[in-house]
Amino acid sequence: MRILSGIQPSGALHVGNYFGMMKPAIELQEKGDAFYFIANYHSMTSLFDAAERRKNTLDVALDFLACGLDPAKSVFFRQSDVPEVTELSWLLTTVTPMGLLERAHSYKDKIAKGISPNHGLFAYPVLMAADILIYDSNVVPVGRDQKQHVEMTRDIAAKFNEAYGETFVIPEPLIRDEVAVVSGTDGQKMSKSYGNTIEIFGDEKVLRKKVMSILMDSRTPQEPKPDAEKNLAIELLKLVAPPAVAKDLEDRLRAGGLGYGDLKKALFEQYWACFAEARRKRAELAANPGYVRQVLREGASRARTLAQKVLKRAKLACGLE
Ligand code: ADP
Ligand code: TRP
Numbered sequence: 001m002r003i004l005s006g007i008q009p010s011g012a013l014h015v016g017n018y019f020g021m022m023k024p025a026i027e028l029q030e031k032g033d034a035f036y037f038i039a040n041y042h043s044m045t046s047l048f049d050a051a052e053r054r055k056n057t058l059d060v061a062l063d064f065l066a067c068g069l070d071p072a073k074s075v076f077f078r079q080s081d082v083p084e085v086t087e088l089s090w091l092l093t094t095v096t097p098m099g100l101l102e103r104a105h106s107y108k109d110k111i112a113k114g115i116s117p118n119h120g121l122f123a124y125p126v127l128m129a130a131d132i133l134i135y136d137s138n139v140v141p142v143g144r145d146q147k148q149h150v151e152m153t154r155d156i157a158a159k160f161n162e163a164y165g166e167t168f169v170i171p172e173p174l175i176r177d178e179v180a181v182v183s184g185t186d187g188q189k190m191s192k193s194y195g196n197t198i199e200i201f202g203d204e205k206v207l208r209k210k211v212m213s214i215l216m217d218s219r220t221p222q223e224p225k226p227d228a229e230k231n232l233a234i235e236l237l238k239l240v241a242p243p244a245v246a247k248d249l250e251d252r253l254r255a256g257g258l259g260y261g262d263l264k265k266a267l268f269e270q271y272w273a274c275f276a277e278a279r280r281k282r283a284e285l286a287a288n289p290g291y292v293r294q295v296l297r298e299g300a301s302r303a304r305t306l307a308q309k310v311l312k313r314a315k316l317a318c319g320l321e
Contacts, residue, residue, distance in 0.1 A: 001032035004137035004171075006039040006079065006128075009056035010047050013063045014197035015271070016182035016190035019239050020143030024176055026068040028141055034074040035135050035303060036064065038296075041079050041086070041127060045120040046110075061292050063200060066282035071295045079131065081300030084307040089123075089130040091314055095159040096126050105148055113193075129153040134307045136169045144180035145189065147173050164317040168310075179239065183232055185214045198236075200275055201282055211268040212261075221259035228254035233267045241270035 005025050007017065025036055038060050040053060047053055057078060069076055079085065101107070104125055111117055120127075132140055132153045140150050150173035157168040181189050184196025191197070198210050214232050219225065228234055228250050237246040249266055252258040285292060315321040 001139060002035065002135060002137050002169075003028045003032045003139045003141065004035040004037075004132055004135050005141050006037045006042070006131055007060060007064075008039045008043045009053060009060045010043045011056065011192040012197075012199045012202065013060060014184075014190055014192065014199050015236070015239065016143065016184070016197070018067065018200050019179040019182050020176075021141060022064060022067055022069075023179075024141040024174065026070075028139070028174075029070060029073040032139070035077075035137070036069060036074055037077050037079050037082075037131070037299075037303070039079050039131070042124060045118060045124055046115070058289065058292065061296060062282055062285050065285055065292065065295070066278045067200070068278070071299065075299045075302045076295055077299035077303045078296055081296070082134070082304045082307045084304065084311045085127065085130045085134050088134050088307075088311050088314060089127045091318060091320075092129050092133070092156050092160060093123060093126045095163055096129075096156050097159075100152055100155060101125060104152065106145065125149050125152045126156065129156045132171050133157055133168045134310050135303070136306070136310055137171045138169060139174050140171050141174040143182075144175055147175060160314070160318075164314075164319075167314050167317045182239065183235055185210060185232070187215050187232055198271070201279060204272070207272075208268050211271065212264050214264055214267075216260040216264075222256050224256035225253050231263075233260070233263050237267050237270060240267070240274040245270060 003025070005021060007013070007021060013022070025034070028034055038057050040057055043053055043056070047056075061076070064076070065071070101122055107117070107122060107124070110121065115121075128149050129152065132150070133156075140153075142150065150171060154170050157170050161167055184190035184194055185198065186194070186196045188194055188196060199207060214236075216231070216233075225231065231253060234246070234250050234253065237249060241249075249258065249263060253263060312321065
């Protein structure tokens with residue numbers, strides 16, 4: 001089984017990224033042949049600062065390795081170190097109906113937010129299809145917001161296979177229901193673009209402030225809260241704390257008597273403890289950027305060998321070779 005996923009270097013990674021994508025991906029590296037990459041080509045559709053892209057790329061690599069990605073088990077690389085994906089993307093773009101791209105939620109959402117779209121943003125799902133298909137991927141672990149993109153990949157692969165004969169493996173998205181959408185501090189989906197994130201790593205004071213800013217209602221501490229399971233701090237506690245601790249706090253909130261300030265303080269302690277080991281590892285890795293670069297170089301070389309093979313198959317199928 002080949003497992004593949006990617007993440008854009010467009011800002012510091014947050015707990016939504018961690019529980020939605022990174023943790024499942026890290027667990028899956030035990031179960032198959034895992035390929036994980038930093039989608040730096042994709043980040044060009046929305047980030048126009050070279051120094052920032054370079055810095056974010058190293059940061060994402062450090063974050064992922066610190067959280068448990070093991071280069072002995074997974075192939076870990078930068079997207080642009082396998083330029084073959086851009087060539088495959090052209091082949092795929094010619095079998096991609098315009099209507100399919102016009103229906104993409106993430107594209108429509110971005111335009112609705114007033115972002116002036118470039119062609120890369122529109123064609124984004126085709127490059128993502130190339131990322132997935134060029135490694136004969138079977139399973140793609142992602143958060144729910146990426147589901148449609150994986151479905152589009154399936155459509156594009158089927159169109160190519162229909163036109164030129166069986167060429168690509170049809171992939172499946174893998175989405176864990178319990179972490180499909182992690183909420184941010186304001187109750188919307190946690191996202192870099194909404195300014196509602198709690199990062200995995202960063203300054204303790206800043207992060208404590210973010211946790212303490214999680215949106216609550218105006219009920220008094222004494223009031224019972226029959227809807228305690230919907231409380232944003234409880235939702236996050238269930239992810240970062242041992243189940244018994246989360247249950248105890250949820251019960252106390254439901255019964256009344258636990259104030260929101262104390263609840264958020266408890267959440268912060270649990271969140272900070274949850275990533276303590278990863279923080280230690282990240283500091284160790286950050287002191288050795290040469291090692292991180294070497295991991296990415298070796299990953300790229302392994303990924304590229306496979307990508308060249310699949311690209312050749314596609315070029316033969318459509319008469320380019
Ligand atoms: P962002 O929305 O912050 O820009 P990305 O689009 O870069 O995040 O997402 C990277 C990965 O993390 C994707 O697989 C995505 O589905 C997952 N992810 C992002 N935000 C969340 C969230 N709030 N809950 C669950 N998964 C998420
Ligand atoms: N679009 C994904 C995101 O923003 C990143 C990505 C690019 C990806 N190519 C991919 C994810 C291929 C899975 C498979 O999160």
